[in-house]
Amino acid sequence: DTEVTQTPKHLVMGMTNKKSLKCEQHMGHRAMYWYKQKAKKPPELMFVYSYEKLSINESVPSRFSPECPNSSLLNLHLHALQPEDSALYLCASSQDSPGANTGELFFGEGSRLTVL
């Protein structure tokens, strides 16, 4: 199984809603990532979890709250978002062992979020 699965694929929410994006992988990868991508822009790193601990938080607003319940799951909790937060949210995973690292991120298909 070389897949990263993200749900939902599409999400529309109001600025007062609370929702969550979910990501799952069963490749035994110990690093998991959230990226945000706007149209015609590169993926922009938001959070990195390494061995289920948050290792990188790229100054993301607190209305985005990540959670890593176990080594296979990654969530992104959304609350009080703004219309400018509308984007494609990509989850990815990778091996996190320098000696074994192939430089490859395995991406899910993304969750396309629209904030009204």
Next chain:
Amino acid sequence: GQSLEQPSEVTAVEGAIVQINCTYQTSGFYGLSWYQQHDGGAPTFLSYNALDGLEETGRFSSFLSRSDSYGYLLLQELQMKDSASYFCAVRDEVDYGQNFVFGPGTRLSVLP
């Protein structure tokens, strides 16, 4: 800080060879990856260089020169399906984790 540069657009015809360059200035560096992304899709991994030199994977090759902070992706025998955006990404390692920072992307258009 992290800074990567790529050409914004490249156009070529089917069957041709195209080279997409990437220069980087980063505080840390462990390797350079390349990703392809079709419109509406997710990025998919193409190649990775941790050491200087050329890596070949089928029609795609990638080159790295660490001393010049420069790499390129070479696409041969171009096909229409190669029309996509291509991103270079620097792999860095930080305390308790690693980080991949993406370049701005190059949009490749392959013409018949």
